[in-house]
Amino acid sequence: xxxxxxxxxxxxxxxxxxxxxxxxxxxxxxxxxxxxxxxxxxxxxxxxxxxxxxxxxxxxxxxxxxxxxxxxxxxxxxxxxxxxxxxxxxxxxxxxxxxxxxxxxxxxxxxxxxxxxxxxxxxxxxxxxxxxxxxxxxxxxxxxxxxxxxxxxxxxxxxxxxxxxxxxxxxxxxxxxxxxxxxxxxxxxxxxxxxxxxxxxxxxxxxxxxxxxxxxxxxxxxxxxxxxxxxxxxxxxxxxxxxxxxxxxxxxxxxxxxxxxxxxxxxxxxxxxxxxxxxxxxxxxxxxxxxxxxxxxxxxxxxxxxxxxxxxxxxxxxxxxxxxx
Numbered sequence: 528x529x530x531x532x533x534x535x536x537x538x539x540x541x542x543x544x545x546x547x548x549x550x551x552x553x554x555x556x557x558x559x560x561x562x563x564x565x566x567x568x569x570x571x572x573x574x575x576x577x578x579x580x581x582x583x584x585x586x587x588x589x590x591x592x593x594x595x596x597x598x599x600x601x602x603x604x605x606x607x608x609x610x611x612x613x614x615x616x617x618x619x620x621x622x623x624x625x626x627x628x629x630x631x632x633x634x635x636x637x638x639x640x641x642x643x644x645x646x647x648x649x650x651x652x653x654x655x656x657x658x659x660x661x662x663x664x665x666x667x668x669x670x671x672x673x674x675x676x677x678x679x680x681x682x683x684x685x686x687x688x689x690x691x692x693x694x695x696x697x698x699x700x701x702x703x704x705x706x707x708x709x710x711x712x713x714x715x716x717x718x719x720x721x722x723x724x725x726x727x728x729x730x731x732x733x734x735x736x737x738x739x740x741x742x743x744x745x746x747x748x749x750x751x752x753x754x755x756x757x758x759x760x761x762x763x764x765x766x767x768x769x770x771x772x773x774x775x776x777x778x779x780x781x782x783x784x785x786x787x788x789x790x791x792x793x794x795x796x797x798x799x800x801x802x803x804x805x806x807x808x809x810x811x812x813x814x815x816x817x818x819x820x821x822x823x824x825x826x827x828x829x830x831x832x833x834x835x836x837x838x839x840x841x842x843x844x845x846x847x848x849x850x851x852x
Contacts, residue, residue, distance in 0.1 A: 585613070585631045587642035592618040595629075599677045599770075599838075601691075602637060609633045610721045611640060612693050614674040617649070624704070625649040626674040628695055630721055646693055646716050646727050647673045654699060654710060656739040661701055667739075669701040673714065675836070677771045681778065684805040689717040692806065693727065694769035694780065699741065709765040710739045712746050713782065715806060732806075733766055748809065759798055759811035762786050767795075772839035772846070778802045781815060781837030781848065788831065794818045795833035797850060815848055826852035 585595060593616035602609025611631045616624055628646040633639060652671040661667045676695040684690055698711030712734045716727035733756075734746030742765075743749045750760035760766070763784035770781040784798045799812040816824075821832035838849040 583637075583640060585611075585629075585640045585642050588615070588629065588631070589642070590617065591615045593624060597675045599693075600637065601678050601680045602633070603680060607634065609637060610643070610678060610691075612646060612676040612678040612695075614676065625670050625700065626672045628673050628676045628693065628716075630678075630693075630725075632721065643721055644723050644725065646676070647695070647697075647714075647729065649673075652699060652741075654739045654741045656710065658738040661705060661707060662703065667699070667701055669699045669707075671697060672700050673697045675768045677769045677780075677838075679771045679773050679778065681773050681805055683776055686805075688719045688728070689805065691718050691721055692716070692771070692778075694732070694771050696767045696769065697731075698765075699739075707739075708767060708785070709735075709737045710741050711765060711767075712742060713766050713769055730806075733760075733809075735760075735763060735765060737764070756800065756809060756811055759800070759813070760784065763798075764793070768836045770836070770838040770849075772841060774841065776803055776805070778806055779812070779839055779846075780809070781839055783835040783837065784814075786818075792831040793833075794821065794831040795835050796821070797834060797837040797848070816850055821852055824850075824852040 595613050595615055597614040598611050600609060600611045609632065612628055613631065614626050615629050616626050618624055627649050630643040630646055631640040632643050650671045653666060653668045655665055656667050659665060673695045676693050678691065678693045681690055681692055693716045695714055696711060697714045699707040701707060712731045715730045715732045718725045718727045731746040732748070734743045734749050736743055736751040748756060750756045750763065764787045765785050766782045767785065768783040772779045778801065780800050782798050782800065784796050786794050786796065788794065796814055796818060797816040798814050800809045801812050802809045815837065816834045818832050821834035824834060826832040826834050834850050834852045836851040840847045840849065
């Protein structure tokens with residue numbers, strides 16, 4: 528989910544909502560075969576489990592003024608260590624806060640975590656935009672930030688330098704403190720192995736049309752106009768909250784899709800795209816949770832029903848989706 532402003536440098540684990548569901552079809556709903564319980568046609572809400580609370584500190588994290596959030600964990604069975612990417616919220620560039628991705632490791636099956644290093648950093652950025660309301664001019668200063676990451680281990684990638692992959696939503700925070708999720712992109716960072724001295728290679732993966740060229744220039748695919756992805760994604764004014772899952776040579780990526788219906792109604796659905804070549808190219812699969820599903824699960828926000836933070840999990844051959852209405 529989008530970061531709250533917590534006042535502690537720890538992560539809060541509370542309750543989980545487990546869903547196995549899909550879209551009920553309709554126009555612009557490609558279906559390349561959704562595995563297991565993610566087949567199109569209805570949504571099943573599993574029992575809601577109260578797992579209690581536990582603060583999970585990251586030993587050695589250098590600074591987290593507002594706290595840590597958005598944990599994503601990869602810990603292969605039998606591995607000597609696991610890894611966690613997470614967002615850290617800082618009070619730099621006042622009045623705006625800033626967010627970027629860091630990495631921690633555990634050698635005791637997640638009982639404790641130790642800081643490894645930063646995956647990316649906050650950088651000053653000036654963009655041009657047709658929306659002069661952002662900064663009062665066609666040129667807008669701010670910072671480029673990164674959050675809501677998802678980490679995977681992709682051991683069959685033929686390029687060992689790309690074995691570990693971290694997806695995140697990058698976007699502009701204006702100098703006045705406005706979070707412009709639409710002036711952004713879904714980005715990918717790759718590395719051979721997480722370590723304290725690892726340099727992560729960045730690819731700006733998915734962009735879209737917005738009121739600033741920053742969202743559509745320098746990206747691998749502009750989803751608004753791409754002939755393959757646009758049937759599913761052209762309606763999204765921005766994508767966010769990536770949740771990745773590796774199954775052999777296949778990467779499934781769940782994404783929050785914000786849909787502009789009016790200035791007072793911007794619902795969010797969860798869509799799925801897939802790569803069978805380790806992220807080199809992507810194809811549409813379909814909508815996992817739509818507006819009707821969001822409403823059925825209790826999403827009644829002021830600007831329309833939203834369901835987000837899709838996280839995919841496979842257990843004994845069945846694929847599940849965690850989501851937050």
